[in-house]
Amino acid sequence: RKEVEQDPGPFNVPEGATVAFNCTYSNSASQSFFWYRQDCRKEPKLLMSVYSSGNEDGRFTAQLNRASQYISLLIRDSKLSDSATYLCVVNGVTGGGNKLTFGTGTQLKVEL
Amino acid sequence: DAGVTQSPTHLIKTRGQHVTLRCSPISGHKSVSWYQQVLGQGPQFIFQYYEKEERGRGNFPDRFSARQFPNYSSELNVNALLLGDSALYLCASSSGPSGETQYFGPGTRLLVL
Numbered sequence: 001r002k003e004v005e006q007d008p009g010p011f012n013v014p015e016g017a018t019v020a021f022n023c024t025y026s027n028s029a030s031q032s033f034f035w036y037r038q039d040c041r042k043e044p045k046l047l048m049s050v051y052s053s054g055n056e057d058g059r060f061t062a063q064l065n066r067a068s069q070y071i072s073l074l075i076r077d078s079k080l081s082d083s084a085t086y087l088c089v090v091n092g093v094t095g096g097g098n099k100l101t102f103g104t105g106t107q108l109k110v111e112l
Numbered sequence: 113d114a115g116v117t118q119s120p121t122h123l124i125k126t127r128g129q130h131v132t133l134r135c136s137p138i139s140g141h142k143s144v145s146w147y148q149q150v151l152g153q154g155p156q157f158i159f160q161y162y163e164k165e166e167r168g169r170g171n172f173p174d175r176f177s178a179r180q181f182p183n184y185s186s187e188l189n190v191n192a193l194l195l196g197d198s199a200l201y202l203c204a205s206s207s208g209p210s211g212e213t214q215y216f217g218p219g220t221r222l223l224v225l
Contacts (some may be wrong), residue, residue, distance in 0.1 A: 032211055043202055043216040087154050098210045099168050102154030
């Protein structure tokens with residue numbers, strides 16, 4: 001079983017749609033959680049951190065369920081510029097280090 | 113302020129050769145991590161260095177090595193290159209050794225022929 005699992009997509013949605021991405025992780029000792037965005041042939045960029053209480057940043061809402069080891073990202077009112085790959089990321093923080101474990105990414109294409 | 117910088121941006125090598133990739137972290141950051149991203153996959157952790165000491169190592173062969181310098185910049189070395197080493201190599205910096213947000217550089221795209 002992969003440490004972080006995501007549906008690879010692609011998700012093709014019309015502009016203005018609401019889209020949800022899900023992710024599961026296997027290590028119950030994981031400490032922190034993130035969504036990164038990666039544009040084609042570019043580096044990953046932090047979109048938002050994910051907390052059990054849920055957090056919202058404009059059109060983006062992230063949620064963590066530690067009991068189910070499940071992370072979600074909701075994008076409302078999709079824009080063309082949201083087209084990218086969204087990476088679910090878990091930080092194990094084991095052995096005093098800072099190791100990020102990435103899912104394979106979910107590709108989003110927002111269309112007119 | 114400059115972000116994470118990496119050099120070179122692109123590199124072409126042949127099997128069996130050696131390669132050195134370089135990374136300069138964000139000013140004030142003392143931790144550098146290296147990741148390998150092959151096409152269609154998420155980045156895979158290779159190494160983390162903090163204050164010039166190795167803090168973590170991923171599941172990569174001994175052909176991969178790294179070091180961090182007193183100015184916190186870092187080098188990733190790969191010996192005896194294989195075709196499968198072709199990938200985007202990403203460097204990430206963070207302010208501390210664990211739990212802090214990591215910021216990625218633009219990467220070095222390595223092609224092994």
